[in-house]
Each structure stands twice: as structure tokens, then as C-alpha cells.
Amino acid sequence: MAGGDQPAGGDLLLTAVRGQRRRLAGGVVGAICHQGGEALVPVLIGVIIDRAVATGATSGLLAWLGALAADFVLLSLGFRFGFRVTVNAAEWAGHDLRLRVAARVVDDRGGAETGRLAGELTNLATSDVRRASGVNLVMPGGTAGLAGLVVAAVALLNVSIVLGLLVLLGSPPLLWLSHLLGRPLERRSAVEQERAARASGVATDLATGLRVLKGIGAEDAAVGRYRRTSQDSLAATLRAARAQAGFDGAVLVLNGIFLAVVALLAGRLAARGEISIGGLVTAVGLAQYLLSPLGMVTNVIGQFAQARASATRIAAVLGARPAVAGGQADPVAHPRGRLRIDGLACVDGLRGVDLDVAPGELLGLVVTDPDATGALLRCLARERDPDAGVVELDGVSLADLPPGEARRLLLVAAHDADLFAGTLAENVASGLAADGPAAFAAADARTRAATLSSALAAAGADEVARALPDGVDTQISEFGRSLSGGQRQRVALARALAADPPVLVLHEPTTAVDTVTEARIATGLRELRRGRTTVLVATSPTLLAVTDRVVVLDGGGVRADGTHRHLLDSHADYRAAVLA
The missing domain is CATH 1.20.1560.10 (ABC transporter type 1, transmembrane domain)
Structure with missing residues (x-):
């Protein structure tokens, strides 16, 4: 049942x-x-x-x-x-x-x-x-x-x-x-x-x-x-x-x-x-x-x-009631990555949010209310259904898709994502879009090395691998407790990047790393996701500086829209949020 x-x-x-x-x-x-x-x-x-x-x-x-x-x-x-x-x-x-x-x-x-x-x-x-x-x-x-x-x-x-x-x-x-x-x-x-x-x-x-x-x-x-x-x-x-x-x-x-x-x-x-x-x-x-x-x-x-x-x-x-309804629509055959949010509302922080993200765009999203952030991420991740409004991917409502298919197309990577017991390579491979570790193991050695290398480098997790005794083959304890907070965060980011979904939503992916590493991650992230739709829900100026544009959500709705530099110059609340 x-x-x-x-x-x-x-x-x-x-x-x-x-x-x-x-x-x-x-x-x-x-x-x-x-x-x-x-x-x-x-x-x-x-x-x-x-x-x-x-x-x-x-x-x-x-x-x-x-x-x-x-x-x-x-x-x-x-x-x-x-x-x-x-x-x-x-x-x-x-x-x-x-x-x-x-x-x-x-x-x-x-x-x-x-x-x-x-x-x-x-x-x-x-x-x-x-x-x-x-x-x-x-x-x-x-x-x-x-x-x-x-x-x-x-x-x-x-x-x-x-x-x-x-x-x-x-x-x-x-x-x-x-x-x-x-x-x-x-x-x-x-x-x-x-x-x-x-x-x-x-x-x-x-x-x-x-x-x-x-x-x-x-x-x-x-x-x-x-x-x-x-x-x-x-x-x-x-x-x-x-x-x-x-x-x-x-x-x-x-x-x-x-x-x-x-x-x-x-x-x-x-x-x-x-x-x-x-x-x-x-x-x-x-x-x-x-x-x-x-x-x-x-x-x-x-x-x-x-x-x-x-x-x-x-x-x-x-017999527990499902958190979200299961849609029956056919999967999007060739997803372009156009994300559209129309009138999205939730009792815990969102009131009529309208947002349009173009295919391949790297969008920064600054949300001033933590409750609104959580509500938005849960709706995008299909962990709950909105009280009103719709989230569409390439013209298809996420609510009409089976939840698993919706998450394959639109992946939300939380900043506090857990790791699994296993090697570092297995953790990163578990994010692969096809069949996870099984597909990773079946690929030839050169493909495995390329996949790991690009994801680890973009996330700054290659430094983590070099610091471990057996590199990417080092065993990681349950929940990644054998790693520091910054190391866990970088490995989790590499796993999300390895999945390579049509739309990737990252929530504060660099809160536990130093500024030098954060700058390297920002550059690597932009290069690796070039041509793929990416939404950065963050307040880090380093990350927001590499985005194509930034949208500010305040009071449950969109309050500002522009480039990072433009908003710094013209929007006092934005300046206070990202430079605090």
C-alpha cells in the first residue's frame, strides 16, 4: 500500500x-x-x-x-x-x-x-x-x-x-x-x-x-x-x-x-x-x-x-497521507530548463510569488525571510504542495508529474544535506542522474575519473579528496561525521553537481567554507553549469556576483530584480542583506 x-x-x-x-x-x-x-x-x-x-x-x-x-x-x-x-x-x-x-x-x-x-x-x-x-x-x-x-x-x-x-x-x-x-x-x-x-x-x-x-x-x-x-x-x-x-x-x-x-x-x-x-x-x-x-x-x-x-x-x-499528490503526466522528453513560478503562495511565508527563469540562466535569489525560504524550497522540491499557484518546468506543472520525475528534472540541494557511509567517490556518484552508483560503476575508468574530477573541482571538493588518506576511495562515516562541516558541504555540493539536472537549485552551498574556497567554488559553479538552469538561493556576495541576475523576495513576494552590481548600487535592503 x-x-x-x-x-x-x-x-x-x-x-x-x-x-x-x-x-x-x-x-x-x-x-x-x-x-x-x-x-x-x-x-x-x-x-x-x-x-x-x-x-x-x-x-x-x-x-x-x-x-x-x-x-x-x-x-x-x-x-x-x-x-x-x-x-x-x-x-x-x-x-x-x-x-x-x-x-x-x-x-x-x-x-x-x-x-x-x-x-x-x-x-x-x-x-x-x-x-x-x-x-x-x-x-x-x-x-x-x-x-x-x-x-x-x-x-x-x-x-x-x-x-x-x-x-x-x-x-x-x-x-x-x-x-x-x-x-x-x-x-x-x-x-x-x-x-x-x-x-x-x-x-x-x-x-x-x-x-x-x-x-x-x-x-x-x-x-x-x-x-x-x-x-x-x-x-x-x-x-x-x-x-x-x-x-x-x-x-x-x-x-x-x-x-x-x-x-x-x-x-x-x-x-x-x-x-x-x-x-x-x-x-x-x-x-x-x-x-x-x-x-x-x-x-x-x-x-x-x-x-x-x-x-x-x-x-x-x-496508510500515512502522502505529503504531495502524485501526478501522472508524461515526463518532459527534452527538458530545456525553463522554470516559471506563477502566483505561488504558502501559509508559511509566500504570497503570490511570480518568477520566470530562462533556460540556461544562472539566477541569484535573495530571500529575507527564513520561513519563506523554507516554504519555497519545499515547494520546488515537491516536499509539499503550495496553497495556491503553480511551478512549471518547460510549460508542465511539477504537480502533474510523478514526484520522483519532478525531482529528477528539478533538483533542490539543501545546504545541510547528509552524506552516506561509503567512499567519497560513492557519495558523489550517488548523485548521478541515471542509476546512481550502479551506472557510475558500469562506466569505463576514464568516464568515472572525468565525472568525479569535474564535479569535485567545481565544488572545491578535490582539496578534500587530497587531504584524505586514500583520496576519493577514503571511507566516510555515516552522515559524513568523519569530515569537517566545510568538507561535508563541499562533497554534498559535488554530489548535486554530478547529478547534472536540467534545473539545479542550491541553497547556501558555501556557508561553511572560507572566502578563498568560496570564490573558487563560485567560478567553478558558473563554468560547470553553463547552459544549464541554476538557481542560487543565497546571500553570499561572492556567489551572487557570478549570477546573470538577482531577484529579491521580501514580504512574501518579489521586491527587486536586476544584476548584483545594479542592486548593490540602487537597493538599500539588498545591500544590507548581502553585505551584513
Whole structure:
């Protein structure tokens, strides 16, 4: 499901079970063989006592002992086969669920990440998926448990109609009561998973921003925040554990009382002579055996309660409303790069913005309001739909294109873009317009070297490569934490330049570099993007000086338009913004 129509948690569990029905069928067969064999053990022992031991027939005793041995072989093989197939079903169901969650999170239309930290999504894709897919692990056992109850009831009917009816009529109310006892467990498990996911998200944020936190001396505040979140998670976990313990204890007591009644009634019938000694042994053995199937069925109830809570959280992500609508228009065959913004408005800073960027133009855009900057970049990047107005590329509205296609044609490179774990070359290659690293790896060595060299040089990242021990083959840690802020920014800029989109929007790409490097980047940027439409959203005079023209957005709309030199001479607000 791509999002928008939220499935219920129960429906998601049903889908997870149906998807593994073939494996589960094998698991059920194996589990029934095991449980049926277990139920037959006291029955065979009772028969041995009545027909072999009591009569002293050696041949009969050996025959029934052989039957008992064959039964043990059957139940052993059934358990091994059923358990192996069931585990496979649970693992495959978990794999399928993780793929669905991952597909929704990376969906071009976005929305799944709204209101959720990265660590929360990670927790959901691991812990919640494990619990939800775990229903496949207990379903065969539960089914076999029901079959075991039927076999035991039939065997007891053969011994005594009263005993058989007691099991047949007493088991359903017992299981229904167990279901009612499992409801508090479901509610508390949902809270436990939510709090655990939140703690995971805060921990991920803390680890990601550790260098920044140390730089501003905010370690204690961050640790305090995590401690409070972790304590909330611990409290929820303890409440869920108490609910689990209460459920297990109550079920054990109910099962014990029920089985004690069966055993006492069997003893009373034997004392009256209504059943034989072998029948008494069978009845008592079956009473003890019934602990296993009853436990298996009630375990399904408890596991289902926890799985449904996790499935509901998964369903909320799968059914998250997309951040932007997905268009169906055909891709622009030969994009020229003409960008037109008409009446663009957003509640968070834009009011009727009109802008026309010619193909191949290098435009500087100075926005005095940070909220307006963010709103404009999100609309251009198709991270949100504007409240009014339209953004067109070569006469086609971006809203009419699939979000992924729109971003391929118009790339917005944020100034704080993250890097990935891998080599510097792989990070730059991930921006290639075709198939990213795969296309880069398939190209010949000379093409790879030329692509890297031009992008790195224009971004000033060639100096970064020379400073690293293995050059472009140096491994970079997750989020680029092994690099300085300026180095990360230059590598991210090289990645955007390597993508070579028809329209490239760069947001403050040189805030973390020195003035000499910035001047070199400005020159390299103009040369590399010559003939390709580029928009520089920046206030750096060095960058704005190489643009063809500059547009000033102030108060939510266009306030000035001209060359950098002209605006410096004639526009006081512009001068204040770029020379401050």
C-alpha cells in the first residue's frame, strides 16, 4: 500500500498470515502430528495396562509398546518439521512487512516520516515488524492445540462420556475468558511500543548530533532529555510486563482448576468402577496433557494481542497521507530548463510569488525571510504542495508529474544535506542522474575519473579528496561525521553537481567554507553549469556576483530584480542583506 488508505491492524495481520499460507499449512500439519502424538501417549499407556499388563500377554505387550514407540517417532518428526516450516513462515512474513514499510518510507510522495523521528521508524521496522510477523510463529501451534483438545476430548469420550463432554463443553468458555484477559495486554503493549520507539528516535538524534552538542556544551541537556524519554519507555515496559505476568498467571490458574476438575472426576469414576484402571491412567494422563494445548491456544491469544498493537502502528505508517499528490503526466522528453513560478503562495511565508527563469540562466535569489525560504524550497522540491499557484518546468506543472520525475528534472540541494557511509567517490556518484552508483560503476575508468574530477573541482571538493588518506576511495562515516562541516558541504555540493539536472537549485552551498574556497567554488559553479538552469538561493556576495541576475523576495513576494552590481548600487535592503 502506497499510503492514503490506512489498513486496520487486524487486516494487516490477516494479510501477513495469508501471504504465508502454504508454509503455515506445512507447519500446521507438523504441529498437529506432534500434538496428536502427544495426546495418544496416555491413551496408548492406558490400552497397554488394560489389554497387555492386566492379561499378561507378552506378545500383546510388545505390540503395543511398538505402537507407543512409533507414536514417539511420529510426534518427534512432526515437531521438527512443523517448527522449521513455521519459523520460515514468520521470517518471510517479517521480511515482506519490512519491505512494505521501507517502500512506504521512501515513497516519492513522502508523508510517512511526518511527526516521526528516524529512530522511531527504525524501531517500527524491527521490533514492531518482529511482533506482528510473530503471529505466524504461534498460529500453527494454536491450530494444533485446538486439534489436540479435540483428540483428547474424543479419547476421553471413549473412556467416559461425562469426561469427554466436560472437555468439549468446558474448553470454549475457558478460551473466551482467556481472550478477555488479553485485552489489557494489547492496550499496554501498544503504549510500550510507542514509548520504546520514541526513546529509540531520541537516541538516534542524540548520536547523530553528538558533535554539535559537544560544540555548544549541551550534552547534559540532551542526556536529560533522553533520560526522561527512556524512563517513560521503562515505565510503559514495566506496565506491559505486569499485564503479561497477570495474563499468564490468570490463565495458568484457570487451566489448573479446569484440569484438576477433570482429574478429580476421573478418580471418582474409577472409584465407582465406572472406568477401568487403564481408563483412569488415560484420563489422568490426558488431564496433564491438556496443559500443553490449552497453553498453546492461550499463548496465541496473548501473542495476538501484542502483535495487533504493533500491527496498528505499522498500519499507521503504511496508510500515512502522502505529503504531495502524485501526478501522472508524461515526463518532459527534452527538458530545456525553463522554470516559471506563477502566483505561488504558502501559509508559511509566500504570497503570490511570480518568477520566470530562462533556460540556461544562472539566477541569484535573495530571500529575507527564513520561513519563506523554507516554504519555497519545499515547494520546488515537491516536499509539499503550495496553497495556491503553480511551478512549471518547460510549460508542465511539477504537480502533474510523478514526484520522483519532478525531482529528477528539478533538483533542490539543501545546504545541510547528509552524506552516506561509503567512499567519497560513492557519495558523489550517488548523485548521478541515471542509476546512481550502479551506472557510475558500469562506466569505463576514464568516464568515472572525468565525472568525479569535474564535479569535485567545481565544488572545491578535490582539496578534500587530497587531504584524505586514500583520496576519493577514503571511507566516510555515516552522515559524513568523519569530515569537517566545510568538507561535508563541499562533497554534498559535488554530489548535486554530478547529478547534472536540467534545473539545479542550491541553497547556501558555501556557508561553511572560507572566502578563498568560496570564490573558487563560485567560478567553478558558473563554468560547470553553463547552459544549464541554476538557481542560487543565497546571500553570499561572492556567489551572487557570478549570477546573470538577482531577484529579491521580501514580504512574501518579489521586491527587486536586476544584476548584483545594479542592486548593490540602487537597493538599500539588498545591500544590507548581502553585505551584513
